Amino acid sequence: MIGVVYLGSNPKTEERLRYIPGRLVQYTRNYKDAASACSTHVRNEHFIVFYEQGEQDADINAINYLKKKNKHIYIILLTKELTAENRSVYQKSGINDTLDCNASITELNKKIQFISDRENMLFDDQQPKYRMLRFKIPLWKRVFDVLFAIIALILTSPIFILTAIAIRLESKGPVIFKSKRVGANYTIFNFLKFRSMYQDAEERLKEVAKEAGNQYAEMSKKAEKTPMSMPDFGMGGNMMISDDTDMMIADDEVMLVGDDFVISETDYSKEKKEEIDNAFVKIENDPRVTKVGKFIRKFSIDELPQLFNILKGDMSVVGNRPLPLYEAEKLTIDTSIDRFMAPAGLTGLWQVEERGKGGMMSAEERKQLDIKYGQTYNFWLDMKILFRTFFAFVQKENV
Template sequence: MIGVVYLGNNPKTEERLKYIPGQLVTTAKTYKEAAKACVPRQITHKEYFIVFFEQNVLNEDITAITYLQTNCKNIYIILLTNELSEQDRRKYQQCGVNDTISKEASVTEINKKIQFIYDRKEILFDSKEPKYKILQFKMPLWKRIFDIIFSSIAIIVLSPVFLITAIAIKMESKGPVLFKSKRVGTNYTIFDFLKFRSMYTDASERLKELSKTQNQYTRKATADNDNIPNKTSPLAEQTEPTMTPTGVGAEIMINNEEVMLVGDDFLVAESEFNKQKDESINNAFVKIENDPRITRVGRFIRKYSIDELPQLFNILRGDMSIVGNRPLPLYEAEKLTDDNCIDRFMAPAGLTGLWQVEKRGKGGAMSAEERKQLDIIYGQTYNFAMDMKIILRTLTAFVQKDDV
């Protein structure tokens, strides 16, 4: 059971919290009142409390938050704030704030936050660990030992392939043999990701233009968007809103049915905004068909996954594992930071993974959403037996059927 407590005196926030489905929200004006509201009422069942703390004066807030964390068990404090400097953020975190959310967050956003916490209550309310360090993945010892042994043997056995590939790349085009890019792996850690160069040296300059015209994931979204009506709702022009907008990001109700989000230069239904946000997340994976930026050697080494072999050195130094979720470029990873995607990064970053072998089983046809969900499933269920099955399936099906 989870109780929700609001500590603050903002009428608009109180109004939003009243409409949280299935939650009885207790309002407190002082931190001592909030502490009393967080006292468990049942002895036989564990009770957890989420405290929405309205930001005020920093020193007073620190006193209040410290008191709550000291005197209350099983609480999770969410700071309602619009903007924080890095220095203030650290101070709030050190005194016990576990999370933040915008003061203008909608009912939907608040409810999603509560549901996210509820789904992970056994972890987030573990008083033995600092809550701001909870969502951290730690590589199991068996997996790290296997990675070191496997990668070391593979590097020795494949050393002739490394040498031949390096010579072929240098003979065909100018530039370095290895390509380094910043990737985001486990726990959102950024590292230098190694590959044999398979593109011409000016490839990155043309990525922006090519991704607009040839991205196999965004074309469908573009076609769908052609059928979306203008963001400005005709309803808004005909109907008097029941709540006056308060500025950028305000929300109003029309006919007590649809929530409209109001900005400086737009008026859009909340449902439409969420749909566009989901499409943006789903299209984080940029993939170009028949990419003209790839060299002839590059096309060959990609077809047989030889371009991936330098990642054995990433594995040896601990950046990655043999099996895991593929590390993403920075611009893709930043689109996968909402609550539904966090579990993808609470798992090893890998050379091969669940969606890679599943993709080949489906003839290469797999949406970005399917890939994301398989990454999440692997992060939640991986074990030694699963890793061995993925490695065997990778070795028997490494030749890609599609030219991407």
């Protein structure tokens, strides 16, 4: 069992740690006492040290002392906020992780449990001395992934061949589409799918979007000819042109006034244009998607090449969906790191939960489910997700 030591003098933190279930926490006020508390004569006994941030130079000195005296400790810095420069300094001194100094009892307990569940991995003496928390796929998961991928490739080989032929016959271009995705430990890899779009997909989309934009422009011109009212475009109520608004606007600027908003017609036009452009990404008759592409998307056949990602070790059968680079960049804060402490997966927790909700799930809900999986994944949870995936294999809409 991992021991827990608190180094600091914050009474609120001490009080929260006292309520951690099943944990006897040792409280210390200076780093020498903390080092002594982490000393053990029991083989393979490890300690988590919650270190309350103070003055940086003193902290670095204390952390270096703790690391020198105790090899089997995992230091979590309790902090309000860190600049990128300060974070780098603390990492190099030996900090393993950070946590908000006002973290709740639940958050503290989850962090302790997360580390305890991965004790053998995190306290591996062969790992580099200065390192942050990193994911290493468990042996049971890797063995299952390889066996599953090999069997699936054998069983689906006829589908692979037929799909490749159909794609090449319908349109020019490579059979396999590659895109950069981010998996465990923020590792970037080539994500494989069967190509489901035309080679000139973006040109096709721009053309259709242009036509839709022209239609909207014509609607706007007609609306301007009606001096007192405009049609309801679904933005909160009937709109009308306001001539007596007290806002500071240009003489030639037209303002649209709704029940609970005021917006210039220029800004409104931009918003509507963005809605039109974005709509084509998910519309049923997306001009970029080939006929074969629609079929293989509906039955998730386009995902089959990811079995090679699994064999290579880029992904697992069950995990968190690998994210495009621009999305992963938004999830580099401490509260989101646990999302990347699990492998990228062919299927995952939020995919089956979302289908259970009829496809209605916010981005925040997805993120929280990814974090939950990263903190709690195990063999039986993987089997449960996989079982539910098989029953939701035929998708009702393209994703």
